[in-house]
Amino acid sequence: MTQESDDVAAAIAGELSLMDPAVRSSRTETARLLDPEFTEVGASGRRYTYAETVAELPDHPGSSPTGPRYEPSAIRGVLLAPGLIHLTYTTTFAGHRAHRTSLWRKQAPRTGWRMYYHQATPIPPTSPDNSPP
Secondary structure (H helix, E strand, C coil), X not given: CCHHHHHHHHHHHHHHHCCCHHHHCCHHHHHHHEEEEEEEECCCCCEEEHHHXXXXXXXXCCCCCCCCCCEXXXXXXXXXXXXXXXXXXXXXXXXXXXEEEEEEECCCCCCCCEEEEEEEEECCCCCHHHCCC
């Protein structure tokens, strides 16, 4: 593997971790994976800050070990610049699908890769993109 593919793999692993109910329900783990300057535009259109996400994620859908889980597919990553990776993929959650994009950045070796930005765009039920992967 190359350094670039190792970095993309690390960002993908972080993304998948943030879909794991055990991580989502832990403010400590969430804080470790999010950049302090993190922002998100959720599928609802709401904008979330780092502080809001760390505080609220344990209570959001997908954070319960007995509830529905995010099912990602077609995840792809590309190194945009040193320390910056762009991921794109699709999720299915409780019958709803969304296209997702994340930016992961690494500012220091000791902190590792952290999610800097995330956006989810719902796929309408009537969209041709709404067929299962």
